[in-house]
Amino acid sequence: MFNRICARLLSGVVFCLSLSGCSSTPQTNALSQLADPSIARHMELSEVPFFPQQEYQCGPAALATILSYRDIDVSDKALAKQVYLPHRRGSLQIEMLAAARSYGMLSYPLEADLKNILLELNRGNPVLVFQNLSLAAWPQWHYAVVVGYDLDQKHLILRSGEIKRHLVSMATFERTWQRAKYWAYVIVKPGEIPVTADPASYVLANHALEEIGFSSKALQGYRSAVKRWPENSIVLMALANSEYAANHFQAAERFYKREIELRPENADAWNNLAYNFVARKCVAQARQAVQCALKLNPDSENIRQSFEEISKLGLESAIACQVPYCPQANGLLPQR
Numbered sequence: 001m002f003n004r005i006c007a008r009l010l011s012g013v014v015f016c017l018s019l020s021g022c023s024s025t026p027q028t029n030a031l032s033q034l035a036d037p038s039i040a041r042h043m044e045l046s047e048v049p050f051f052p053q054q055e056y057q058c059g060p061a062a063l064a065t066i067l068s069y070r071d072i073d074v075s076d077k078a079l080a081k082q083v084y085l086p087h088r089r090g091s092l093q094i095e096m097l098a099a100a101r102s103y104g105m106l107s108y109p110l111e112a113d114l115k116n117i118l119l120e121l122n123r124g125n126p127v128l129v130f131q132n133l134s135l136a137a138w139p140q141w142h143y144a145v146v147v148g149y150d151l152d153q154k155h156l157i158l159r160s161g162e163i164k165r166h167l168v169s170m171a172t173f174e175r176t177w178q179r180a181k182y183w184a185y186v187i188v189k190p191g192e193i194p195v196t197a198d199p200a201s202y203v204l205a206n207h208a209l210e211e212i213g214f215s216s217k218a219l220q221g222y223r224s225a226v227k228r229w230p231e232n233s234i235v236l237m238a239l240a241n242s243e244y245a246a247n248h249f250q251a252a253e254r255f256y257k258r259e260i261e262l263r264p265e266n267a268d269a270w271n272n273l274a275y276n277f278v279a280r281k282c283v284a285q286a287r288q289a290v291q292c293a294l295k296l297n298p299d300s301e302n303i304r305q306s307f308e309e310i311s312k313l314g315l316e317s318a319i320a321c322q323v324p325y326c327p328q329a330n331g332l333l334p335q336r
Contacts, residue, residue, distance in 0.1 A: 025171040027114040031151060039118050044148030044157055045069075048126050050164040051076040058161060059083050059091025062143040063099060065159050066128055066187045072103050090141060093130060093183060100187045101209055104217050108194045108205045112182030114174060116196045117146055117156075123195040125186040126159075132179035141180065190217035191224045199225065199232040210242070219246055226255070231262055237269065244272070249279045257324055264327045267297035271306050273324075282321035283313045292326035 049068045053061035057080055064076040082099045083091040097107040110116045110127065117127045127146040134140040144166070148157035156173050160166040177184070186194045190209065193202060202225055210218035222239040229235045240255035256273040259266055270293035277286035290310045293303045 025174045028154070028170040028174050031114060031118075031170065032154070034115070034151065036115075039115070039122055039151075041152055042148075042150040043121060045121065045124065045126055046147075048145065048147045048159060050159050052162045052164075054080070056089040057084055057091075058143045059096055061161075062128055062145050062159070063096055065145045066126060067100065067103060067105065069126060070105060070187065070189055072105070074103065091143070096128075096143070097185065101212055101214075104190065104209070104214050105187045106190055106192070106205050106209060106217075106221060107185050107187050108197060108202065110184040110186065110194075110196060112184075114170065114177075117184060118149060119195050120186050121146065121148060125188060125194060128185045128187060129158075129177060130180040130183035131173070131176035133176055136179055139179070142176075146184075190214070191220040193221075193224055193228055199229045199235050203234050203238045207238070215242070215245065218242060233259060233263060233266065236262075237272075240269075240276075241272065244276055244279070247279075249276055252276050253280070253321075260324045264324070265296055267293045267300065267303060270296065270326070271303050274306060274310055277321050277323075278310060278313065280319065280321055282319060283310070284315050285321040285323045286310050286313070287315075288323045288326070295326065 047069075049065055051061040051064045051068075054076070057076065060076040060079040060083055063079050063083065064074055067074050067079075079099060082102070083095045085091065085095075100107045110120065117129075120127055129144055129146055131142045131144065132139045133142050142160070144158045144160035146156055146158055149155065149170070150157075154170050155167045156170055158166040158168060158173075160168075188194060190206075203222070206218050206221040206225070209221070219239075219242045222235070222242050225232075225235045226239050236255050236259040240252045240259065243249075243252035243255065253273065253276050256269050256276060259269040260273065263269070270289050274286045274289035274293065277283070277289055287310055290303070290307050294300075294307050297303055
């Protein structure tokens, strides 16, 4: 495990950077040819606050910068108690993200492309980045926050160390970022979706909030996701499951049925719909749904257990529930 040591921008670091000046910078080169109307030639999120780092504490300073921008009342000193490890003289990446989530914020990873950083900035999202300001053999790890750029001047603007507006060439940044494996995150409020997000990664990031008890915030995120990706299977199932967990059974049924309408062969959707029917006291319909699930995927041990469990329930139904049409599938149902 690498030590997450925060480096000050000293002359020795600048010297180290100059040694790697011949490294290739394909992303910077690609940006010189950029003609994307969604990306301005230059922009800066000047309202992003600044927390000058204490010695080796770039992690707490960078995280306080992002969280304060998201209207979280927190200081770098308070965050240091959560993320700073004195024996390592730095902060681990996993602890940085966990701390952001502890305030109910969603941490979303960016893919390794400078263009993604620019896209997020144009959406109003500062970007938390991790860099190696030296060489691979003598790493000097550093957290900073990208708040702006100028494509004509070919530089980025960072909240970094003790410098509020640290101007760094895109080429230099690309090298230092590459040496830290292109680690970059945007931290947004629940329900906000980063412009570069994809459905699977967003659901995974949202689920991380769910796992630590922010179920209502996660549900808010899933509801936003289904508006952006209304026919995506991962999103529909995540939202339906979250609505079910919140005892919103009619809402859950609507999204399970939407998934089945789009992909009637989805046995998991049928299985979960069956349990939702049970929750609504539609036991007969639950049996039909789980039978369909088992027809579609007779080899699933989980679905077989669901079938056995639901088959033991009484048949009385308090209300009428509508069961979707089950597509034809090979295989016989087990006999009880």
